[in-house]
Amino acid sequence: MEWSCDPNDRVAGLKIIEDLTQSAGQVQRRVLDEILRRNSETEYLKGFIQGDLGRETFKKKVPVVNYEDVKPYIERIANGEPSQIISGQPISELLTSSGTSGGHPKMMPSTIEDLDRKTFLYNLLVPVMNQYVDGLDQGKGMYLLFVKQEITTASGLTARPVLTSYYKSKNFRNRAFNGYNVYTSPDETILCTDSKQSMFCQLICGLVQRDQVLRVGAVFASAFLRAIKFLEDHWEELSSNIRTGIISEWVTDSSCREATMKILEKPKPELADLIESVCSSKSWEGIIKKLWPKTKYVDVIVTGSMAQYISTLDFYSGSLPLVSTMYASSECYFGLNLKPLSKPSDVSYILIPNMAYFEFIPVNKGLEEERIDRDVHCNGNTDKICMEPEPVDLVDVKVGDHYELVVTTFTGLYRYSVGDILLVTGFHNQAPQFKFVHRRNVxxxxxxxxxxxxxxxxxxxxxxxxxxxxxxxxxxxxxxxxxxxxxxxxxxxxxxxxxxxxxxxxxxxxxxxxxxxxxxxxxxxxxxxxxxxxxxxxxxxxxxxxxxxxxxxxxxxxxxxxxxxxxxxxxxxxxxxxxxxxxxxxxxxxxxxxxxxxxxxxxxxx
Missing domain, CATH: 3.30.300 (GMP Synthetase; Chain A, domain 3)
Structure with a gap:
């Protein structure tokens, strides 16, 4: 199965989305068949399906699981046992999630091919955004992106957050520079492991290129607001660096420093005067538009728990559109927002059907959230089999109902409950659109x-x-x-x-x-x-x-x-x-x- 999309070809990109969603059920069947074909001989799957590649056998025999169920298999691989325990392809790294198990980050298996799937989804974002916002290829994005702590397991595998993995990959370094993917931050500043030095240099680069900035953002709303707070605390020093053309001595990361100096080039006293005039004002309301006047929108995730930051973002941005483009996790990248300029409260995501095999457990949504039929009785006795409702396929969900997302991935997770509660808001062709409600139990x-x-x-x-x-x-x-x-x-x-x-x-x-x-x-x-x-x-x-x-x-x-x-x-x-x-x-x-x-x-x- 191929995952390719040229972000420069808007027509072709939109056609890919249409083709995949018009045949979502068929694509999902092909995805499951491919996953079973590749992984049927793994220790995990073989224990349930014993070589039977039928979809019905898979659904009947393979249980829905959570992290505690698969943790022993993943830790065995982390400690040196072969990938064949769970994956027919070599596990190239482990992705640490923000959820925890026993006080430690969860670790999700990943393969080299998985980076291609992520890149495919990133590339699909470009034609979608270009439908709604003109001229994005005529400027740059000031995206504040950061890498985090890496660890090495006993087997020598690297374990790191999913975004750190992507930013350090050749897929990110060799991304198609079509305008949309041109950032004010040089890669060296993004890859600086000292978050303070990284933030300082990325902000200098963003301020120096202010007239080219057409959109600003970070991955999460919280990270973007942290950058605003950093700017509030350090604008005088940032301005001084821009005025003199010299980076502060405490910025010691040589790659980060050199890349920033190439952007700064020389003293810019007029720009420094402007920054000081704007930042010294009593109110920072609308500060984004004042410093980056051509900004068309703020690109941050503001769904789920990030919705609590909407009013603060509106204050600083002067009520620019808040765009949540993508739905993803450490386990898998899921889908896109096909109407990126919709209000945060109206954001829905379409799950792209070739990314993984998706199932959905119906849940009741009320004061006490529970899976539907959890407390039903069978022949007078409460039975665990009866208590768990059967997951339904992607194309069989119903508008207005809530579901818990279950994924089977190409990388070694089978019928894995992600813990996300989703509301079906409609359909795009055969593919349902979901509003992210919240994480279960968070x-x-x-x-x-x-x-x-x-x-x-x-x-x-x-x-x-x-x-x-x-x-x-x-x-x-x-x-x-x-x-x-x-x-x-x-x-x-x-x-x-x-x-x-x-x-x-x-x-x-x-x-x-x-x-x-x-x-x-x-x-x-x-x-x-x-x-x-x-x-x-x-x-x-x-x-x-x-x-x-x-x-x-x-x-x-x-x-x-x-x-x-x-x-x-x-x-x-x-x-x-x-x-x-x-x-x-x-x-x-x-x-x-x-x-x-x-x-x-x-x-x-x-």
């Missing part, structure tokens, strides 16, 4: 962190032991992700009760600050990396609220339709009205004073 997220309810409970359970010697008990808690400042941070609301009859009058700040730090120490490695290394998450905050606050929260939820009998305190607050109930009853606020510990994950051979 309650808090600021950047690439994904904290679920179980992780949060474990962390709070340990931290609250510190207040018990003070004669206090944590009777209730909830949380929310505060993105009103940059970087955002986790906020926990605690309701405390004294062991005696005396009301709570004061708390020892040092103890509560230690509670904040203890919670952070118990959260997973991705959160701790974002806090300690990337500085993309601020210190965790605990707000102690008046007694009776959570009763008021329950009253509000019941008034909105919750059942008194089935009410459970939400562990993450999404409603602004509910949030105001909590905020209006805060007695004290405490922040973590310590950075949580973090060291790069090293796989230990078993």
């Amino acid at each position: 309650v808090l997220s600021i950047d690439t962190d994904k904290t679920n309810e179980e992780d949060l409970l474990r962390a709070i359970t340990k931290a609250k032991l510190l207040v018990e010697p003070l004669g206090c008990l944590v009777t209730e808690y909830t949380s929310y992700a505060d993105t009103s400042s940059i970087p955002g941070h986790y906020v926990l609301f605690w309701e405390l009760q004294t062991r005696g009859k005396n009301p709570l009058t004061e708390l020892e700040s040092s103890v509560m600050e230690d509670c904040c730090s203890n919670v952070e120490e118990e959260l997973d490695s991705v959160y701790r990396r974002c806090r300690s290394k990337d500085k993309s998450i601020g210190p965790l905050e605990i707000r102690v609220v008046k007694q009776g606050t959570f009763d008021a929260l329950m009253d509000f939820c019941v008034s909105q339709g919750s059942s008194v009998n089935q009410y459970k305190t939400p562990r993450c607050i999404k409603s602004e009205e509910a949030l105001q109930i909590l905020k209006s009853r805060v007695l004290w606020s405490f922040f973590s004073k310590k950075m949580p510990s973090w060291v790069p994950y090293r796989l230990i051979q078993h």
Whole structure:
């Protein structure tokens, strides 16, 4: 199966999308047949299908799994056993996801060919965008892109984030420079492993080429806003460098420095004057348009947990269109937004049917999300087989229904539940379009962190032991992700009760600050990396609220339709009205004073 698209040929690119979506069901059958043909002799598949390549056998015999089910196979490969355990092609690297397992990043198998599939999807973006925005080949994109920590497994395989893998690949270096793929940032600045030096140099390059910039962005909204905050903190130094034509001495990465100097070339005092005039103003509202006046849109993901940044992006951009172009994960690249200028709340993605074999588990969507029929009874007995609904194929989903995404990939994942909950919003030809709703079980997220309810409970359970010697008990808690400042941070609301009859009058700040730090120490490695290394998450905050606050929260939820009998305190607050109930009853606020510990994950051979 070939994955090729010339991004310079708009007509051909759009025809590829039409052809694939008009025969989505047929393409999906071919994809599954190809995956089974390639991988039927792997240890994993052979144990279920025993050489039978039929689709019905595959669906009947191969179970739907999550990461914990496949983790032992992937770790065996990481520790030196052959790729044939799960893949008919050699595993070339492992892609670390932002989700975690046992406090460590998940690792997804990847092959050399997988880079071609990713490039194919990136190339399809170009004709789609050119349909809606004219003249993108007449300028550049100021994209702030970064690489992250790599590790080496016991077998010598590299494990790294999916975007780091792509930016370091020949596919990225040799991309078709058709205008759309021309960036203000030289590759050397993107590949600089020191994020501060990388950010500084990329911003200099972006400012120097401001008159050529037609679009700005980053992968996630959080990363782009972090760049704005960096600009806010360092604009005077950036301006000084541009004025003198000399890069600050602390930028020591030679490749990064040399590439930036080639862009800067010479002193530019007039540009420095303009930057100082714009950045010294009292308000930074519309700062993007002021510094990069030809910008047509902001290219960032603002779906899912990133939607919390929309209002802040609107403020800084002067309400430029916010474009979410692509739907992808470490497991697989999935699809595209065929209407990129739609409002963030209306964004839907079409899954490109040759990228993987897709299945969908129906889920009920309500106050208590669950898979449909989870609690049905068979002959009077609850049966796990009956409890799990049958996944449906890509072309068989129904508009208006919610589903959990399951993928079978070319790289060694079979009927793997990604954990994404999707809403079917319509069809493009035979292919359905999906709105990303959220990740299953994730309650808090600021950047690439994904904290679920179980992780949060474990962390709070340990931290609250510190207040018990003070004669206090944590009777209730909830949380929310505060993105009103940059970087955002986790906020926990605690309701405390004294062991005696005396009301709570004061708390020892040092103890509560230690509670904040203890919670952070118990959260997973991705959160701790974002806090300690990337500085993309601020210190965790605990707000102690008046007694009776959570009763008021329950009253509000019941008034909105919750059942008194089935009410459970939400562990993450999404409603602004509910949030105001909590905020209006805060007695004290405490922040973590310590950075949580973090060291790069090293796989230990078993």
